[in-house]
Amino acid sequence: MLKLNRVHHIAIICSDYQKSKQFYVEVLGLTIVGEVYREQRQSYKLDLAVGNLYQIELFSFPDPPARPSRPEAAGLRHLAFEVDDLDEAVAHITSFDVEVEPIRVDEFTGKRFTFFADPDGLPLEFYEV
Structure with a gap:
């Protein structure tokens, strides 16, 4: 039987990296674990701690598609x-x-x-x- 221990991370793609970084760090108070810029993908990856249990990965990509609808979109x-x-x-x-x-x-x-x-x-x- 498969044994899952816990959720390892949650990945979020944002449209405005600086605005989202400010929201998750300053407004929600999440702790920055690490931040990298991946030149080949023109993408930031920001690792954020939620307490001591979970981690959110905040990504930026050029021109990501918009979320289909709120709140009842599939996914x-x-x-x-x-x-x-x-x-x-x-x-x-x-x-x-x-x-x-x-x-x-x-x-x-x-x-x-x-x-x-x-x-x-x-x-x-x-x-x-």
Whole structure:
């Protein structure tokens, strides 16, 4: 039987590297693990730590195609970040003028959550534990 240990990384392709780098590092507070520019691909690769468990790889490529639609396009629906205090997380990102949907309650778990978007419109979620 196949044994998967955990998610190793999540790769995101952005349209404006500097804007997305600022969002993920300054707004969301992720830690830069490494950054390289790959000349032959005209592409940056930024490795970001999420706590001590996961890593996001932020890529830039010349003229990437736009996401088909939001939020119900086939493929990745959204990326959720676990937070201890949803109100604090929302207050933090709204101080950077990030628009946040109204807080909802998961009907099955009773937990609170909300959605917002990165600079390219990728749906992101804060889920309170």
